[in-house]
Amino acid sequence: MGTELLTIGTELLLGQIVDTNASWIAQRLAEEGIDLYYKTTVGDNAGRIEAALRQALGRADVIITTGGLGPTEDDLTRDVVAAVLERPLHLDPAVLAHIERRFAHRKIPMTENNRKQAMVPEGAEVLHNPNGTAPGLFLQDRGRCVACLPGVPAEMKPMLAEQVIPRIRESFGIRSRIVSRVLKTCGISESKLDHAIGDYFREMQNPTIGVLAHAGEIHVRLTCKGEDPAMITRMLDDLEAKIRERLGPLIFGRDDEKLEALVGQLLRGRKATLAVAESCTGGLLASRLTDISGSSDYFERGMVTYSTAAKEEILGVPAEILRESGAVSLPVVRAMAENVRRRSGTTFGLAITGIAGPTGGTPGKPVGLVYIALAWEGGDLAREYRFHGGRELIKYRATQMALEMLRRHLLAVPITET
């Protein structure tokens, strides 16, 4: 069974927007074991939409379109599909009522052209659109399925996932699916990861394992193919358990979990508080921590001591340490962490100093050299790192490693130098 995706919209052909719908749909179809063979984009032009649709009908079993379902004159998908499949359009009173309710709710007068969105080709199932006015359409035609979805991602995504994919699976008796799970690590090299789980990586047939490097993180992706969702979950659970047996708490999170959120949860669970002192990261660490709603429970304050004077005045880093070791040094980062903790009265102080570049590096202290320290009542630890990339990437990697240092300390996992 082959699928063809037809994305419709002149803005896509002018490059005014990136077609993120297409990659999202492609990924969802791959997860469902539905093969996508062609992806075609045409503008808001009836002739070319028709040509692309006729061709897709000639070579695919499933055709999914996005875009062109709205109320304007440029929205042609509904008319072209109706014409090509020879299904006259009828006004659907239920759809019209839904559209009218949406306008009434938002206290906006409904213009006449919006009625167009209530026109439905004969025999088409209407796909409810709780997030917009234009409904989707699902048609069966001589053994093929045609699904027409809106172009707005927030409207398209739930419609595809909840209404279209189940219908395609049903129509073609698809029973297998592909489910992925991502285990995230930070501060461990790819070669160490290979050393730790390379045997699984090479031997496993299903689920399979892939390792992918991202900025400041390395992901282990488990991918399982099967028919029974419960069985797939069990197989992924088994493999995850095996990998966790080897990597233990080096895995900081799963799937969409963010390091700054997980560190926050750990702090909250221990009723611990945090203050940070930043030099080269310039506030990014504080900003990431405060991106998490509820972070005021544990995040107390941050000091962006960009100048040497600020390090002395507001953090009390002794002038002689700054003079002797330089602002980018282990003794300074240690003093920053300890002093921000003590002055803020928090459980932990976390500090970063370094050279984000592109200028300011020297042979002895090159761009990418970063020191990170964590201080608590009666103890501290500090490490030197070398990060690569541009200024913003070095800032990000440094904050990522600082968060990981705190996470590992909270879980009593050794912080190795990488």
Place this chain on the structure above:
Amino acid sequence: MGTELLTIGTELLLGQIVDTNASWIAQRLAEEGIDLYYKTTVGDNAGRIEAALRQALGRADVIITTGGLGPTEDDLTRDVVAAVLERPLHLDPAVLAHIERRFAHRKIPMTENNRKQAMVPEGAEVLHNPNGTAPGLFLQDRGRCVACLPGVPAEMKPMLAEQVIPRIRESFGIRSRIVSRVLKTCGISESKLDHAIGDYFREMQNPTIGVLAHAGEIHVRLTCKGEDPAMITRMLDDLEAKIRERLGPLIFGRDDEKLEALVGQLLRGRKATLAVAESCTGGLLASRLTDISGSSDYFERGMVTYSTAAKEEILGVPAEILRESGAVSLPVVRAMAENVRRRSGTTFGLAITGIAGPTGGTPGKPVGLVYIALAWEGGDLAREYRFHGGRELIKYRATQMALEMLRRHLLAVPITET
């Protein structure tokens, strides 16, 4: 003359990567006045590449392919193009020498399969690839042009811009081109913009004017079509001058210029220094300022006073003001700005306090309520704003408005409430 874009790669059909090449190419073609009618994506499958190519040859004058030119077995573009156009492949010694030099330079042994990249279809022009091993190909065939480009963006982009577009323009005698220029504003509403320049907006035929809202910015895009690049520049300059006559310094920058960089330039030019105090933005303002290389010339320090205690202790905001007005209030933001300036010894103090949400709002102080203040020796100003969007967007909009407040003050432009 119609163009068809054929992007090749199974990873595109699995949704593993977003096809940013496609939108970039589409945009470049639009700028050159080259019409793109179809965009098709197929996987690394010879039969489907052939079908898509044959179809494109049947309906387009120019066919541009990306991907499938590398050394692996999956790289099929070269073979399929040669077969479909009936052009036997020959080894090109100059291309082979280039590939060998690249491997030698990087001290990596060249494997046999890399020779494949030196195979060139008869009559094809070789497009030099300074950024990779696989060259591009340009073929003329019965009045049509076929350009095959690598899939790696850094290799594809200069090849398209410098080698393919000039050949297409030449082949089809295209003399017109479309050039855009973006003028950026912040802190002015779309309706005010319409009031100020709506007559140009509606009357101008060439260049045309479009207004586009982005997060925290509104862009005025001037688009000019013409043949003579010097004439186009002159026409854009003229219209820009007219718009600047109306909007003056409300335009903060052009094209890729960033507000944080422009504010930095203004501060540096005046030998002024800056300290910031942030509550709801949590360090984002400091982080954006320090994303700019060389910001240590003017950025002195930042205080992320997330807790009420921090506002009292490190900024010296009087407890009674905090108690009476609340942490999110005009008196508090004023005290934050003045105190961070005084304590840091900087020319300016810039402060933000507000409710980023999604929780923490009340009927009197809803999510999105933000106060911003700027203080200098002997004066200050403070404003209330209401921003919408999620937590991260509210944070961003608040920092954007704070930067704009400083920029306007530096240029003696009134800060109106929006």
